[in-house]
Amino acid sequence: MSNIKITTLTPIHVGSGVMLQNNTDFVQQQLDEDNYIGVVDDRRLMEIIGEKNIDKWVASINKKENTKDFIERCCSKNISIEEYSKRLIYCPQKINIQPTTTLKEYIHDGLGKAYIPGSSIKGAIRTAILIKEVPNIEDVNNKIDNKRGKLNAKEIEQEVFGKDPNSDCLRFLHIGDAYFNEGCEDALNMINLNIRERQDYLDKTKSQIIEVITNGEESTFNLTIDLSKNEYIDTYNNEVENSTKRKNMIKKLPFNNEKDLFYLINRHTQKLLESELSIWGDYKEENIVIDYINTIEDILNKVKSCDENSCILRIGHASGWRFITGAWSEDVKDDIWDKICKESRPGDEKKYKQYIFPKTRRINYNNKEVSLLGFVKLEINKNHE
Numbered sequence: 312m313s314n315i316k317i318t319t320l321t322p323i324h325v326g327s328g329v330m331l332q333n334n335t336d337f338v339q340q341q342l343d344e345d346n347y348i349g350v351v352d353d354r355r356l357m358e359i360i361g362e363k364n365i366d367k368w369v370a371s372i373n374k375k376e377n378t379k380d381f382i383e384r385c386c387s388k389n390i391s392i393e394e395y396s397k398r399l400i401y402c403p404q405k406i407n408i409q410p411t412t413t414l415k416e417y418i419h420d421g422l423g424k425a426y427i428p429g430s431s432i433k434g435a436i437r438t439a440i441l442i443k444e445v446p447n448i449e450d451v452n453n454k455i456d457n458k459r460g461k462l463n464a465k466e467i468e469q470e471v472f473g474k475d476p477n478s479d480c481l482r483f484l485h486i487g488d489a490y491f492n493e494g495c496e497d498a499l500n501m502i503n504l505n506i507r508e509r510q511d512y513l514d515k516t517k518s519q520i521i522e523v524i525t526n527g528e529e530s531t532f533n534l535t536i537d538l539s540k541n542e543y544i545d546t547y548n549n550e551v552e553n554s555t556k557r558k559n560m561i562k563k564l565p566f567n568n569e570k571d572l573f574y575l576i577n578r579h580t581q582k583l584l585e586s587e588l589s590i591w592g593d594y595k596e597e598n599i600v601i602d603y604i605n606t607i608e609d610i611l612n613k614v615k616s617c618d619e620n621s622c623i624l625r626i627g628h629a630s631g632w633r634f635i636t637g638a639w640s641e642d643v644k645d646d647i648w649d650k651i652c653k654e655s656r657p658g659d660e661k662k663y664k665q666y667i668f669p670k671t672r673r674i675n676y677n678n679k680e681v682s683l684l685g686f687v688k689l690e691i692n693k694n695h696e
Protein backbone atom coordinates (compact mmCIF):
# COMPACT_ATOMS: atom_id res chain seq x y z
CA MET A 312 0.00 0.00 0.00
CA SER A 313 1.23 3.49 -0.89
CA ASN A 314 0.20 6.83 0.49
CA ILE A 315 -0.46 9.26 -2.37
CA LYS A 316 -0.42 13.04 -2.05
CA ILE A 317 -3.03 14.74 -4.22
CA THR A 318 -2.89 18.46 -5.10
CA THR A 319 -5.59 20.31 -7.01
CA LEU A 320 -3.89 22.13 -9.90
CA THR A 321 -7.23 23.55 -11.04
CA PRO A 322 -10.65 23.69 -9.31
CA ILE A 323 -12.38 20.31 -8.89
CA HIS A 324 -16.07 19.46 -8.83
CA VAL A 325 -17.47 16.08 -7.87
CA GLY A 326 -21.20 16.53 -7.48
CA SER A 327 -23.40 15.39 -4.60
CA GLY A 328 -26.35 15.15 -7.00
CA VAL A 329 -28.09 18.04 -5.23
CA MET A 330 -29.03 21.36 -6.83
CA LEU A 331 -29.34 24.03 -4.15
CA GLN A 332 -32.05 26.65 -4.66
CA ASN A 333 -31.32 30.36 -4.20
CA ASN A 334 -32.97 32.05 -1.17
CA THR A 335 -34.04 28.67 0.23
CA ASP A 336 -30.97 26.40 0.27
CA PHE A 337 -28.35 29.11 -0.02
CA VAL A 338 -28.01 32.87 0.43
CA GLN A 339 -25.43 35.44 -0.64
CA GLN A 340 -23.80 38.15 1.45
CA GLN A 341 -20.75 40.38 1.45
CA LEU A 342 -18.38 39.83 4.40
CA ASP A 343 -15.35 42.10 4.83
CA GLU A 344 -15.72 43.27 1.22
CA ASP A 345 -15.63 39.69 -0.10
CA ASN A 346 -18.63 37.85 -1.54
CA TYR A 347 -19.74 34.59 0.04
CA ILE A 348 -22.52 32.07 -0.41
CA GLY A 349 -23.89 30.51 2.74
CA VAL A 350 -25.40 27.01 2.53
CA VAL A 351 -28.35 27.12 4.90
CA ASP A 352 -28.28 24.78 7.90
CA ASP A 353 -31.92 23.99 8.72
CA ARG A 354 -31.19 23.06 12.33
CA ARG A 355 -29.27 26.23 13.09
CA LEU A 356 -31.92 28.31 11.34
CA MET A 357 -34.60 26.59 13.42
CA GLU A 358 -32.76 27.50 16.62
CA ILE A 359 -32.67 31.15 15.54
CA ILE A 360 -36.32 31.59 14.53
CA GLY A 361 -37.86 29.27 17.16
CA GLU A 362 -40.64 26.70 16.86
CA LYS A 363 -43.32 29.38 16.94
CA ASN A 364 -42.24 30.55 13.47
CA ILE A 365 -42.25 27.16 11.71
CA ASP A 366 -45.47 27.88 9.84
CA LYS A 367 -44.14 31.27 8.74
CA TRP A 368 -40.94 29.59 7.55
CA VAL A 369 -42.86 27.04 5.46
CA ALA A 370 -45.01 29.84 4.01
CA SER A 371 -41.86 31.80 3.18
CA ILE A 372 -40.38 28.82 1.34
CA ASN A 373 -43.60 28.28 -0.62
CA LYS A 374 -43.58 31.94 -1.67
CA LYS A 375 -39.86 31.60 -2.61
CA GLU A 376 -39.08 34.51 -0.35
CA ASN A 377 -35.53 35.58 0.41
CA THR A 378 -34.38 33.70 3.53
CA LYS A 379 -32.46 36.71 4.81
CA ASP A 380 -35.60 38.87 4.60
CA PHE A 381 -37.59 36.22 6.46
CA ILE A 382 -35.05 36.04 9.28
CA GLU A 383 -35.01 39.82 9.66
CA ARG A 384 -38.77 39.76 10.23
CA CYS A 385 -38.51 37.03 12.84
CA CYS A 386 -35.55 38.40 14.80
CA SER A 387 -35.02 41.67 16.57
CA LYS A 388 -31.26 41.71 15.91
CA ASN A 389 -29.13 41.55 12.80
CA ILE A 390 -28.23 37.96 11.94
CA SER A 391 -25.19 37.18 9.76
CA ILE A 392 -25.37 34.30 7.30
CA GLU A 393 -22.48 32.73 9.24
CA GLU A 394 -24.87 32.06 12.12
CA TYR A 395 -27.26 29.85 10.12
CA SER A 396 -24.99 28.36 7.44
CA LYS A 397 -23.36 24.94 7.53
CA ARG A 398 -20.48 26.35 5.44
CA LEU A 399 -19.47 29.53 3.65
CA ILE A 400 -18.38 29.33 0.02
CA TYR A 401 -16.07 32.06 -1.25
CA CYS A 402 -16.93 33.72 -4.58
CA PRO A 403 -13.67 34.82 -6.25
CA GLN A 404 -15.59 36.62 -9.01
CA LYS A 405 -18.74 38.68 -9.14
CA ILE A 406 -21.67 36.36 -9.87
CA ASN A 407 -25.04 37.66 -10.96
CA ILE A 408 -27.37 35.53 -8.85
CA GLN A 409 -31.05 35.67 -9.80
CA PRO A 410 -34.03 34.41 -7.74
CA THR A 411 -34.17 31.27 -9.90
CA THR A 412 -30.41 30.59 -9.76
CA THR A 413 -29.29 27.16 -8.59
CA LEU A 414 -25.97 26.01 -7.15
CA LYS A 415 -24.54 22.60 -8.08
CA GLU A 416 -23.35 21.25 -4.73
CA TYR A 417 -19.98 19.55 -4.13
CA ILE A 418 -20.04 16.18 -2.38
CA HIS A 419 -19.36 16.23 1.40
CA ASP A 420 -19.22 13.45 3.96
CA GLY A 421 -21.48 13.19 7.02
CA LEU A 422 -19.23 15.56 8.96
CA GLY A 423 -19.35 18.19 6.23
CA LYS A 424 -15.85 17.60 4.80
CA ALA A 425 -15.36 17.93 1.04
CA TYR A 426 -13.62 14.95 -0.51
CA ILE A 427 -12.69 13.31 -3.80
CA PRO A 428 -14.10 9.78 -3.79
CA GLY A 429 -11.70 6.97 -4.62
CA SER A 430 -14.25 5.80 -7.18
CA SER A 431 -13.84 9.09 -9.08
CA ILE A 432 -10.06 8.72 -9.15
CA LYS A 433 -10.36 5.08 -10.19
CA GLY A 434 -12.84 5.93 -12.93
CA ALA A 435 -10.42 8.41 -14.49
CA ILE A 436 -7.61 5.84 -14.26
CA ARG A 437 -9.90 3.32 -15.95
CA THR A 438 -10.15 5.62 -18.97
CA ALA A 439 -6.35 5.95 -19.16
CA ILE A 440 -5.97 2.16 -19.11
CA LEU A 441 -8.63 1.76 -21.81
CA ILE A 442 -6.78 4.16 -24.12
CA LYS A 443 -3.52 2.25 -23.58
CA GLU A 444 -5.09 -1.10 -24.42
CA VAL A 445 -7.42 -0.20 -27.34
CA PRO A 446 -4.61 -0.27 -29.98
CA ASN A 447 -3.90 -3.89 -28.95
CA ILE A 448 -7.46 -5.01 -29.74
CA GLU A 449 -7.75 -6.71 -33.11
CA ASP A 450 -10.13 -4.92 -35.51
CA VAL A 451 -11.71 -2.47 -33.10
CA ASN A 452 -13.99 -1.13 -35.84
CA ASN A 453 -15.86 -4.43 -36.21
CA LYS A 454 -16.56 -4.59 -32.49
CA ILE A 455 -18.66 -1.42 -32.56
CA ASP A 456 -22.24 -2.24 -33.51
CA ASN A 457 -25.08 0.04 -34.42
CA LYS A 458 -27.53 -1.37 -31.88
CA ARG A 459 -31.01 0.16 -31.64
CA GLY A 460 -29.69 3.32 -33.19
CA LYS A 461 -27.01 3.65 -30.50
CA LEU A 462 -23.30 2.96 -30.82
CA ASN A 463 -22.27 0.45 -28.15
CA ALA A 464 -18.61 0.11 -27.12
CA LYS A 465 -19.28 -2.35 -24.29
CA GLU A 466 -17.46 -5.16 -26.08
CA ILE A 467 -14.32 -3.01 -26.27
CA GLU A 468 -14.39 -2.36 -22.52
CA GLN A 469 -15.03 -6.02 -21.74
CA GLU A 470 -12.03 -7.09 -23.78
CA VAL A 471 -9.79 -4.63 -21.92
CA PHE A 472 -11.07 -5.04 -18.37
CA GLY A 473 -12.93 -8.35 -18.26
CA LYS A 474 -16.34 -9.76 -19.11
CA ASP A 475 -17.92 -9.15 -15.69
CA PRO A 476 -17.07 -7.62 -12.28
CA ASN A 477 -15.47 -10.89 -11.09
CA SER A 478 -13.03 -10.94 -14.00
CA ASP A 479 -12.39 -7.17 -14.08
CA CYS A 480 -8.69 -6.40 -13.62
CA LEU A 481 -9.40 -3.22 -11.67
CA ARG A 482 -10.76 -5.24 -8.77
CA PHE A 483 -7.04 -5.56 -7.86
CA LEU A 484 -6.57 -1.78 -7.71
CA HIS A 485 -7.82 -0.25 -4.45
CA ILE A 486 -8.06 3.53 -4.04
CA GLY A 487 -9.22 5.38 -0.94
CA ASP A 488 -11.02 8.70 -0.59
CA ALA A 489 -9.12 12.01 -0.32
CA TYR A 490 -10.51 14.38 2.34
CA PHE A 491 -9.81 18.12 2.32
CA ASN A 492 -9.68 20.78 5.03
CA GLU A 493 -12.57 23.02 5.98
CA GLY A 494 -12.96 26.19 3.92
CA CYS A 495 -11.49 24.75 0.70
CA GLU A 496 -14.64 25.48 -1.35
CA ASP A 497 -15.21 28.24 -3.91
CA ALA A 498 -18.23 29.04 -6.09
CA LEU A 499 -17.52 29.48 -9.81
CA ASN A 500 -19.70 30.55 -12.70
CA MET A 501 -19.19 28.05 -15.55
CA ILE A 502 -19.78 29.10 -19.16
CA ASN A 503 -18.91 27.66 -22.57
CA LEU A 504 -16.17 28.13 -25.10
CA ASN A 505 -18.39 27.53 -28.12
CA ILE A 506 -17.59 27.72 -31.84
CA ARG A 507 -20.38 29.80 -33.37
CA GLU A 508 -20.77 31.16 -36.89
CA ARG A 509 -22.45 34.54 -36.23
CA GLN A 510 -21.36 35.24 -32.65
CA ASP A 511 -18.10 35.23 -30.73
CA TYR A 512 -16.96 32.06 -28.99
CA LEU A 513 -17.63 33.28 -25.42
CA ASP A 514 -21.03 31.70 -24.77
CA LYS A 515 -22.79 32.67 -21.52
CA THR A 516 -26.23 31.35 -22.49
CA LYS A 517 -25.87 28.16 -20.41
CA SER A 518 -24.03 29.49 -17.38
CA GLN A 519 -24.14 27.50 -14.16
CA ILE A 520 -22.85 28.15 -10.64
CA ILE A 521 -20.99 25.21 -9.15
CA GLU A 522 -19.24 24.56 -5.85
CA VAL A 523 -15.63 23.43 -6.24
CA ILE A 524 -12.55 22.54 -4.24
CA THR A 525 -10.30 25.40 -5.20
CA ASN A 526 -6.87 24.97 -6.78
CA GLY A 527 -3.82 24.56 -4.55
CA GLU A 528 -5.54 22.33 -1.96
CA GLU A 529 -3.77 19.18 -0.74
CA SER A 530 -4.80 15.84 0.71
CA THR A 531 -3.69 12.19 0.75
CA PHE A 532 -5.25 8.82 -0.02
CA ASN A 533 -4.16 5.19 0.05
CA LEU A 534 -3.49 3.24 -3.13
CA THR A 535 -2.96 -0.53 -3.23
CA ILE A 536 -1.99 -2.60 -6.26
CA ASP A 537 -2.71 -6.22 -5.35
CA LEU A 538 -0.41 -8.41 -7.44
CA SER A 539 -0.38 -11.25 -4.92
CA LYS A 540 -3.02 -13.18 -6.85
CA ASN A 541 -1.19 -13.16 -10.20
CA GLU A 542 -0.01 -16.76 -9.79
CA TYR A 543 -3.54 -17.88 -8.94
CA ILE A 544 -4.92 -15.94 -11.95
CA ASP A 545 -2.51 -17.72 -14.32
CA THR A 546 -3.54 -21.12 -12.96
CA TYR A 547 -7.25 -20.24 -13.09
CA ASN A 548 -7.04 -18.90 -16.67
CA ASN A 549 -5.27 -22.06 -17.83
CA GLU A 550 -8.08 -24.13 -16.35
CA VAL A 551 -10.72 -21.94 -18.02
CA GLU A 552 -8.96 -22.21 -21.38
CA ASN A 553 -8.97 -26.00 -21.20
CA SER A 554 -12.46 -26.29 -19.75
CA THR A 555 -15.68 -26.97 -21.61
CA LYS A 556 -17.66 -24.94 -19.04
CA ARG A 557 -18.57 -21.34 -19.80
CA LYS A 558 -16.34 -19.26 -17.56
CA ASN A 559 -14.69 -15.88 -17.99
CA MET A 560 -10.95 -15.52 -17.79
CA ILE A 561 -9.65 -13.05 -15.21
CA LYS A 562 -7.82 -10.04 -16.60
CA LYS A 563 -4.51 -8.94 -15.06
CA LEU A 564 -3.52 -5.35 -14.38
CA PRO A 565 -1.48 -3.81 -17.24
CA PHE A 566 1.04 -2.33 -14.77
CA ASN A 567 3.21 -3.72 -11.98
CA ASN A 568 3.65 -0.82 -9.57
CA GLU A 569 2.77 2.81 -8.85
CA LYS A 570 5.50 4.15 -11.14
CA ASP A 571 4.19 2.13 -14.07
CA LEU A 572 0.67 3.39 -13.35
CA PHE A 573 1.79 7.01 -13.06
CA TYR A 574 3.67 6.76 -16.37
CA LEU A 575 0.52 5.41 -18.03
CA ILE A 576 -1.63 8.22 -16.58
CA ASN A 577 0.82 10.97 -17.49
CA ARG A 578 1.21 9.74 -21.06
CA HIS A 579 -2.58 9.66 -21.41
CA THR A 580 -3.03 13.21 -20.07
CA GLN A 581 -0.21 14.56 -22.23
CA LYS A 582 -1.67 13.01 -25.37
CA LEU A 583 -5.08 14.60 -24.78
CA LEU A 584 -3.63 18.02 -23.97
CA GLU A 585 -1.46 17.99 -27.09
CA SER A 586 -4.51 16.98 -29.10
CA GLU A 587 -6.45 19.94 -27.66
CA LEU A 588 -3.69 22.31 -28.77
CA SER A 589 -3.80 20.83 -32.26
CA ILE A 590 -7.60 21.14 -32.47
CA TRP A 591 -7.86 24.72 -31.25
CA GLY A 592 -4.85 26.01 -33.12
CA ASP A 593 -7.14 26.63 -36.11
CA TYR A 594 -9.35 29.05 -34.11
CA LYS A 595 -6.79 31.54 -32.77
CA GLU A 596 -8.66 34.52 -34.23
CA GLU A 597 -10.67 34.68 -30.99
CA ASN A 598 -9.10 36.06 -27.80
CA ILE A 599 -10.95 33.52 -25.68
CA VAL A 600 -9.35 30.72 -27.71
CA ILE A 601 -5.89 32.21 -27.20
CA ASP A 602 -6.53 32.33 -23.44
CA TYR A 603 -7.77 28.72 -23.54
CA ILE A 604 -4.66 27.58 -25.41
CA ASN A 605 -2.41 29.38 -22.91
CA THR A 606 -4.10 27.51 -20.08
CA ILE A 607 -3.70 24.16 -21.86
CA GLU A 608 -0.01 24.88 -22.50
CA ASP A 609 0.53 25.74 -18.83
CA ILE A 610 -0.99 22.44 -17.70
CA LEU A 611 0.93 20.53 -20.38
CA ASN A 612 4.20 21.96 -19.08
CA LYS A 613 3.30 20.67 -15.61
CA VAL A 614 2.63 17.23 -17.09
CA LYS A 615 6.01 17.19 -18.82
CA SER A 616 7.80 18.23 -15.62
CA CYS A 617 6.51 15.22 -13.65
CA ASP A 618 9.10 12.67 -12.54
CA GLU A 619 8.57 8.91 -12.21
CA ASN A 620 6.93 9.37 -8.79
CA SER A 621 4.23 11.78 -9.96
CA CYS A 622 1.57 12.29 -12.62
CA ILE A 623 -1.33 14.55 -13.56
CA LEU A 624 -4.85 13.22 -13.92
CA ARG A 625 -8.14 14.86 -14.88
CA ILE A 626 -11.25 13.93 -12.92
CA GLY A 627 -14.75 15.13 -12.10
CA HIS A 628 -17.36 17.46 -13.58
CA ALA A 629 -16.63 19.63 -16.65
CA SER A 630 -13.75 17.39 -17.75
CA GLY A 631 -15.31 17.30 -21.20
CA TRP A 632 -16.22 14.45 -23.56
CA ARG A 633 -12.68 13.95 -24.84
CA PHE A 634 -11.16 13.54 -21.37
CA ILE A 635 -14.03 11.45 -20.00
CA THR A 636 -13.89 8.95 -22.88
CA GLY A 637 -10.21 9.37 -23.69
CA ALA A 638 -11.31 10.26 -27.24
CA TRP A 639 -10.39 6.74 -28.40
CA SER A 640 -13.35 6.65 -30.79
CA GLU A 641 -11.79 9.47 -32.84
CA ASP A 642 -9.35 6.90 -34.23
CA VAL A 643 -11.94 4.54 -35.71
CA LYS A 644 -12.86 4.44 -39.40
CA ASP A 645 -14.39 7.60 -40.85
CA ASP A 646 -17.80 6.05 -41.49
CA ILE A 647 -18.05 4.86 -37.86
CA TRP A 648 -16.87 8.23 -36.59
CA ASP A 649 -19.60 9.88 -38.69
CA LYS A 650 -22.15 7.62 -36.97
CA ILE A 651 -20.85 8.64 -33.54
CA CYS A 652 -21.16 12.33 -34.40
CA LYS A 653 -24.61 11.79 -35.87
CA GLU A 654 -25.90 10.00 -32.77
CA SER A 655 -24.36 12.69 -30.55
CA ARG A 656 -26.08 15.48 -32.48
CA PRO A 657 -29.59 14.08 -33.02
CA GLY A 658 -31.46 16.25 -35.48
CA ASP A 659 -28.58 18.73 -35.79
CA GLU A 660 -25.89 16.65 -37.51
CA LYS A 661 -26.24 18.56 -40.81
CA LYS A 662 -26.31 21.95 -39.09
CA TYR A 663 -23.06 21.31 -37.21
CA LYS A 664 -21.32 18.98 -39.65
CA GLN A 665 -18.66 21.58 -40.53
CA TYR A 666 -17.65 21.97 -36.87
CA ILE A 667 -15.32 19.88 -34.74
CA PHE A 668 -16.96 17.40 -32.38
CA PRO A 669 -17.56 18.31 -29.67
CA LYS A 670 -17.40 22.01 -30.43
CA THR A 671 -17.83 23.33 -26.87
CA ARG A 672 -15.64 23.31 -23.76
CA ARG A 673 -16.87 24.07 -20.23
CA ILE A 674 -14.73 26.80 -18.65
CA ASN A 675 -14.63 29.52 -16.02
CA TYR A 676 -13.56 32.89 -17.42
CA ASN A 677 -12.50 35.63 -15.03
CA ASN A 678 -10.52 38.73 -16.03
CA LYS A 679 -9.34 37.09 -19.27
CA GLU A 680 -8.10 34.07 -17.32
CA VAL A 681 -9.48 30.66 -18.32
CA SER A 682 -9.89 28.05 -15.59
CA LEU A 683 -10.36 24.41 -16.58
CA LEU A 684 -11.78 22.04 -14.01
CA GLY A 685 -10.48 18.67 -12.94
CA PHE A 686 -6.67 18.57 -13.03
CA VAL A 687 -4.91 17.06 -10.01
CA LYS A 688 -1.32 16.07 -9.36
CA LEU A 689 -0.63 12.68 -7.76
CA GLU A 690 2.67 12.05 -5.98
CA ILE A 691 4.01 9.07 -4.06
CA ASN A 692 4.24 10.38 -0.49
CA LYS A 693 7.73 9.30 0.55
CA ASN A 694 7.17 10.58 4.11
CA HIS A 695 4.73 7.68 4.65
CA GLU A 696 6.84 4.89 3.20
